[in-house]
Amino acid sequence: MPYDFIGKVLITSDQIEERVNQLGETITRDYATSEKLLLLGLLRGSVMFITDLMRKIHRPLTMDFMSISSYSGSTSSGFIRIDSDHKTNISGWDVILIDDIVDTGYTIYTVRKLLLDRQPRSLRICTLLDKPERHKVEIPIDYLGFSIPDEFVIGYGLDIDEKGRNLPYIAAVDLEKYKSLYPDTGA
Ligand code: IMP
Numbered sequence: 063m064p065y066d067f068i069g070k071v072l073i074t075s076d077q078i079e080e081r082v083n084q085l086g087e088t089i090t091r092d093y094a095t096s097e098k099l100l101l102l103g104l105l106r107g108s109v110m111f112i113t114d115l116m117r118k119i120h121r122p123l124t125m126d127f128m129s130i131s132s133y134s135g136s137t138s139s140g141f142i143r144i145d146s147d148h149k150t151n152i153s154g155w156d157v158i159l160i161d162d163i164v165d166t167g168y169t170i171y172t173v174r175k176l177l178l179d180r181q182p183r184s185l186r187i188c189t190l191l192d193k194p195e196r197h198k199v200e201i202p203i204d205y206l207g208f209s210i211p212d213e214f215v216i217g218y219g220l221d222i223d224e225k226g227r228n229l230p231y232i233a234a235v236d237l238e239k240y241k242s243l244y245p246d247t248g249a
């Protein structure tokens with residue numbers, strides 16, 4: 063184990079691969095007539111997901127990124143800051159907004175509103191993971207990898223204080239162990 067605070071593995075890399083293949087097939091079908099498909103990923107958590115997913119979408123497409131941070135540390139508040147905006151003028155594009163996980167939903171809710179103002183031809187939401195028990199706002203998720211229980215998870219792009227992104231599977235964090243290893247992080 064590359065990290066000492068990995069708890070239970072919730073989703074194996076085989077399960078992820080199978081689901082990503084299915085999502086790619088569905089998106090390929092849904093966008094069969096689109097000539098302006100843009101995958102718009104939120105940095106940094108969605109990187110592993112988007113690079114795997116794009117290989118399974120057999121349509122012409124473009125990739126772009128935004129970098130977002132929430133104002134108030136670890137607890138989502140609905141106030142987000144754009145650290146780096148996308149480069150593509152999305153007007154007229156079929157945009158799929160891609161994130162690693164929906165927790166409260168504030169991030170996707172806010173970014174979605176902002177993107178709609180920029181008048182894409184269409185906008186759909188794709189997320190690898192969702193924690194439905196934690197939602198604070200209602201958002202439409204068009205493409206979902208997996209629903210998971212209310213646990214803090216890492217791997218396949220997701221991190222805890224920037225650690226754990228390189229794991230090829232999704233695992234729960236053993237928070238007790240994490241706190242004993244990193245007492246100053248406030249996790
Ligand atoms: P939301 O705005 O509350 O939906 O928060 C979404 C963001 O919080 C995600 O893009 C992640 O960066 C982060 N996040 C929420 N839950 C987890 C988790 O279990 N592991 C890692 N990051 C998480």
Ligand code: MG
Binds near residue numbers: 104106161162
């Ligand atoms: Mg994120």
